[in-house]
Amino acid sequence: MVGDAIGSKLVSLGHKVMMGSRTATNEKAVAWTSRNGNLASNGTFADAAAFGEIIFNCTTGQVSLEALQLAGRENLQGKILVDVANPLDFSKGMPPSLTICNTDSLGEVIQRQFTDVKVVKALNTMNCQLMVNPGLLNDPGNVFICGNDASAKAEVENLLQSFAWERIIDLGDISAARGTEQILPIWIRLMGKLGTPMFNFSIVQ
Amino acid sequence: MVGDAIGSKLVSLGHKVMMGSRTATNEKAVAWTSRNGNLASNGTFADAAAFGEIIFNCTTGQVSLEALQLAGRENLQGKILVDVANPLDFSKGMPPSLTICNTDSLGEVIQRQFTDVKVVKALNTMNCQLMVNPGLLNDPGNVFICGNDASAKAEVENLLQSFAWERIIDLGDISAARGTEQILPIWIRLMGKLGTPMFNFSIVQ
Numbered sequence: 359m360v361g362d363a364i365g366s367k368l369v370s371l372g373h374k375v376m377m378g379s380r381t382a383t384n385e386k387a388v389a390w391t392s393r394n395g396n397l398a399s400n401g402t403f404a405d406a407a408a409f410g411e412i413i414f415n416c417t418t419g420q421v422s423l424e425a426l427q428l429a430g431r432e433n434l435q436g437k438i439l440v441d442v443a444n445p446l447d448f449s450k451g452m453p454p455s456l457t458i459c460n461t462d463s464l465g466e467v468i469q470r471q472f473t474d475v476k477v478v479k480a481l482n483t484m485n486c487q488l489m490v491n492p493g494l495l496n497d498p499g500n501v502f503i504c505g506n507d508a509s510a511k512a513e514v515e516n517l518l519q520s521f522a523w524e525r526i527i528d529l530g531d532i533s534a535a536r537g538t539e540q541i542l543p544i545w546i547r548l549m550g551k552l553g554t555p556m557f558n559f560s561i562v563q
Numbered sequence: 564m565v566g567d568a569i570g571s572k573l574v575s576l577g578h579k580v581m582m583g584s585r586t587a588t589n590e591k592a593v594a595w596t597s598r599n600g601n602l603a604s605n606g607t608f609a610d611a612a613a614f615g616e617i618i619f620n621c622t623t624g625q626v627s628l629e630a631l632q633l634a635g636r637e638n639l640q641g642k643i644l645v646d647v648a649n650p651l652d653f654s655k656g657m658p659p660s661l662t663i664c665n666t667d668s669l670g671e672v673i674q675r676q677f678t679d680v681k682v683v684k685a686l687n688t689m690n691c692q693l694m695v696n697p698g699l700l701n702d703p704g705n706v707f708i709c710g711n712d713a714s715a716k717a718e719v720e721n722l723l724q725s726f727a728w729e730r731i732i733d734l735g736d737i738s739a740a741r742g743t744e745q746i747l748p749i750w751i752r753l754m755g756k757l758g759t760p761m762f763n764f765s766i767v768q
Contacts, residue, residue, distance in 0.1 A: 453738075453741075455665050455666050456665050459664060459665050459745070460660050460661050460664050460665065460748075461660050495767055495768060496767070496768070497767035497768075498767070499765075499767045502749070527753070527756060528756070529749070529752045529753070529756055530752065530755070530756065533658075534749075534752050536658075536748050537748040537749030537750075537751070537752045537753075538749060540664070540745040540746070540748050540749065541745070541746060541749050543665075543741050543742040543745050544707070544734070544739075544742030544743060544745065544746050545742075546742070547734045547735065547739045547742045548732070548734070548742075548766060550735070551732060551733070551734055551735065552766075552768070554768075556768065557766055557767060557768045558766075558767050559764055559765070559766065559767075560704075560764070560765040560766070560767045561753060561757075561762055561763075561764065561765070562700055562701070562702035562703070562704045562762060562763050562764075562765045563700060563701070563702075563757070563759075563761065563762045
C-alpha cells in the first residue's frame with residue numbers, strides 16, 4: 359500500500375518508477391504497472407534498486423533488512439534511501455510492539471548495515487494516502503525527516519515539497535528515527551480513538 | 564518544577580494543596596508554601612498523600628515508585644493518582660533513553676503496584692508551564708489522558724478544563740501510557756530543533 363501510494367504519486371509527477379518485489383512477476387506490482395502507464399515498471403528488489411536514483415523502502419519493518427539485502431549492496435551504493443518503514447510487530451496481537459526501539463531504531467540499523475547508502479527517514483508517521491496528499495487534511499500538520507547526509511535530506515525535502523508538503527521538520531541525524539518510530543504507539547491509539555487513519559501530528563507553538 | 568507549576572496553579576484556582584517531599588522541611592517545598600499563601604502547605608510524601616483527595620505524581624520517573632512507596636499504600640488507597648512522570652534515564656547522557664517502554668509503561672507499572680489507586684496518566688507530553696497555562700501557545704494543541712477508571716478520568720478532565728484545556732483526548736485504558744511516554748524521544752528532539760520547550764502536539768484532521 360505504501361509503495362503503491364508513493365510510486366503512483368511519483369509517476370504522476372513525471373518520474374520513472376520501478377516497483378520492486380521478491381519476484382519480477384509479483385501480481386500486485388504487475389497490476390500497479392498496468393495502472394500507471396509508461397513511466398511505471400516492475401521487477402525484483404535488485405532490479406528496482408539498480409534502476410532507481412532514489413530508493414524508497416516501503417516494506418514492512420520486520421522484513422526491511424531482508425528486502426534491502428535482496429536489493430543488493432552494489433545496487434544501493436551511494437544512493438539515497440528514503441526509509442518509510444516502521445518496525446512494528448503485530449505477531450502478538452494488538453496493539454503491536456516495536457521490534458527495535460528506545461536506544462536504537464530501524465533507520466539506524468539500516469544506516470549501520472548499509473554504510474554507503476544515504477538513509478533519510480521520512481513519512482513514517484502517517485497514513486500512506488496522506489504521505490502523498492497532505493491536502494486531504496484541512497490542516498496537513500508536519501512531516502519529519504532525519505538522516506546523516508545534509509544533501510540527501512535536501513533532495514528528499516524537494517521531493518516532499520513536490521508532494522505539496524510545506525511544514526517539513528528536519529530533526530537532525532538518523533538517530534532521531536528513534537523519535538519518529540516511537541511515535542507509532544500513540545498514532546495507533548489515536549487511530550482507534552478517532553476511528554480513522556486520516557489525521558496527523560502538527561507541532562504548534 | 565512540575566510539582567511547583569501544578570501546585571501553584573491549583574492554589575490559584577482555590578484548592579488546598581500540600582507539596583510532598585522526602586522530608587517535611589524540604590527547602591524548595593518550604594519556599595513554595597511561603598510563596599503560595601494560606602491554601603499551600605508542605606510535608607512528607609506520606610503527609611501529602613494522606614492530605615490530598617487527588618494526588619499528582621510529579622516526581623522524576625526513575626524515583627516515582629520509591630516516592631509512591633514512601634507516600635504509603637494506605638494513604639493512597641481509593642484515590643485518583645494523576646501520573647505526570649516520564650521514565651527518562653539521563654544517566655548515559657543525551658539523548659535520554661526510557662527505563663520502561665514498548666510493551667510496558669511507567670503508568671502501567673504504577674497501576675499494577677498500586678491496584679487500589681485510580682491512575683490517570685496526563686500532561687506528561689509537554690513542558691510544565693504549558694501544562695497549567697495552555698494559552699501560552701497561540702494554538703495550545705492537545706492534552707492526552709488515559710486510565711482504567713472512567714469516573715477518575717472524568718474528574719481529571721474537569722481539572723484540566725479548569726486549567727483552560729479544551730482539546731482533551733482520552734486514549735483509553737492505562738496501557739495507552741506506552742504511547743504518551745514514548746512520545747518523549749521526539750519531544751526532546753523537537754525541543755533541540757526549535758530551541759524552546761514551548762510547543763505542543765496538535766492532532767489535526
